[in-house]
Amino acid sequence: MAKNKAKLIIFTGPSGVGKGTMLADFFKRVNNKIVYSVSCTTRAPRDGEINGMHYFFISKNEFEQMIQEDEFLEHACYSGNYYGTNKKFVDEKISQGKSVLLEIELQGALQVMEKRPDAVTIFIKPPTFDELENRLRGRHTETEEAIQKRLEAAKEELKNADKFHYTIENDVIEKAVDELIEIYNKETN
Numbered sequence: 001m002a003k004n005k006a007k008l009i010i011f012t013g014p015s016g017v018g019k020g021t022m023l024a025d026f027f028k029r030v031n032n033k034i035v036y037s038v039s040c041t042t043r044a045p046r047d048g049e050i051n052g053m054h055y056f057f058i059s060k061n062e063f064e065q066m067i068q069e070d071e072f073l074e075h076a077c078y079s080g081n082y083y084g085t086n087k088k089f090v091d092e093k094i095s096q097g098k099s100v101l102l103e104i105e106l107q108g109a110l111q112v113m114e115k116r117p118d119a120v121t122i123f124i125k126p127p128t129f130d131e132l133e134n135r136l137r138g139r140h141t142e143t144e145e146a147i148q149k150r151l152e153a154a155k156e157e158l159k160n161a162d163k164f165h166y167t168i169e170n171d172v173i174e175k176a177v178d179e180l181i182e183i184y185n186k187e188t189n
């Protein structure tokens, strides 16, 4: 049987593009040789979000302490909140032969690309900007102010899509996940 190569995979795309839905499908369909990196954030949990599963929800003070102690592989302030990737978790999993998927926004993705040039980088884009706005509004999880901030960030993110190894358009979800699995298999086998 082919041996899996452990890779660090950066998965980025504007808020509302459907990254969470794609990943829920992806993780149901792939082997257990890849794990999701649970980030730390200072944003408040949404309804149904579980601490330690979706994020580690921590205070701004705790986050700043972790920055001081160099615990993040990358971190960024996005839409008024901090988000960061736990370096120790990533390194442990990779050394155990597991691939690790980071679902992170653009600033963090660029930091990881600098530090880990061997990372596989994937950008998810919407069919159109209007469709992105519809999806973001349709999920009813943000205030109008937060939606505006996220749409602003999205414009910047979309301009940087060509810095990634792979771009997937999330129009039909099944097709987008098929493409993601194809990339994963190609990169890790």
Ligand code: 5GP
Pocket (backbone or CB within 6 Å): 013, 014, 015, 039, 040, 043, 074, 075, 076, 078, 083, 084, 085, 103, 104, 105, 106, 107, 108, 109
């Ligand atoms: P949300 O608040 O919608 O869960 O996430 C907002 C954005 O932050 C998304 O684009 C998500 O991918 C990104 N994000 C989640 N975790 C991290 C992280 O650890 N680092 C960075 N840089 N971005 C993250």
